[in-house]
Amino acid sequence: MDSNIFILDSSAFYAGFYRSLHCKFYTTTSILQEIKHLLKSSITLDLLISSGALVIQDPTKESIDKIMYIANLLGDIKKLSQADISIVSLAYQLNRILVSDDYSVLNVSNFLKIKTISLGNDGIVTLRKWRNFCKTCRKQYAPTIKECEICGNATKRNYKKFHASF
């Protein structure tokens, strides 16, 4: 996998991730709608688009359907906007690293083994490894299991953070 190609969510634009050098970026029309005012004020963004370093591409209906199906399965569908769905679908379709800070976006991506990077307010890049486990007996389960098979308590999802450098 080409490691300097990234799919950018709106949060990645706000965090200034598009300023990373020697990278190629992809985003969707609906994400671009969300960051309109950034576009107006940023010469860098203009240059990225005109030079082809930032490509605007919309996902196929097939990958959107797949993401909607998984988001529904995981219970994240209500928390995802149309723009969120579009960006996860594109990352899935192109099999590239998705840059986002949105919990549900990251959760659905993780389930589909889409690689993600999240950016903290401090600019630290972290990779998240998600797991689903029983709060009481700590047994780990697949992401769709909501109740522990051993003690019957509700399962909980959380993630471990790994610092990474790019």
Ligand SMILES: [Zn+2]
């Ligand atoms: Zn348990």
